[in-house]
Amino acid sequence: MAERKRLVVVGGGVTGLAAAHAALARARELRRDLAITVIEEMPRFGGNIVTARAGGFLLDGGADSWVASKPHASALAR
Numbered sequence: 001m002a003e004r005k006r007l008v009v010v011g012g013g014v015t016g017l018a019a020a021h022a023a024l025a026r027a028r029e030l031r032r033d034l035a036i037t038v039i040e041e042m043p044r045f046g047g048n049i050v051t052a053r054a055g056g057f058l059l060d061g062g063a064d065s066w067v068a069s070k071p072h073a074s075a076l077a078r
């Protein structure tokens, strides 16, 4: 059996999670034994991207949400 490799990803935002996911997929493709650890300093994964529930609503923050520097959402709200 091939030697087990270890991969440590620092940061559990979308970049780190995507890197870990891609590495795992590639290891499976190559039939390699890979152990991945994702280190995240915050109490949850996701980084800038966050999903919250408030007042019966599901709120997505981060990618594709409201960015003040892009004026279209502000104009629509006004």
Ligand SMILES: Cc1cc2nc3c(=O)[nH]c(=O)nc-3n(C[C@H](O)[C@H](O)[C@H](O)COP(=O)(O)OP(=O)(O)OC[C@H]3O[C@@H](n4cnc5c(N)ncnc54)[C@H](O)[C@@H]3O)c2cc1C
Pocket (backbone or CB within 6 Å): 010, 011, 012, 013, 014, 015, 016, 039, 040, 041, 042, 045, 046, 047, 048, 049, 061, 062, 063, 064, 065, 066, 067
């Ligand atoms: C309101 C808003 C709207 C956005 N809209 C868009 C959009 O429409 N389209 C788009 O493409 N992008 C958008 N973005 C940007 C997008 O969210 C970010 O580009 C993306 O989430 C960045 O992901 P990341 O994993 O690189 O970084 P981050 O999300 O910053 O994640 C980094 C993670 O690493 C952790 N970390 C850092 N240092 C360490 C350490 N030393 N040890 C352990 N953990 C560590 C952090 O705690 C964090 O969880 C938006 C962002 C915001 C805030």
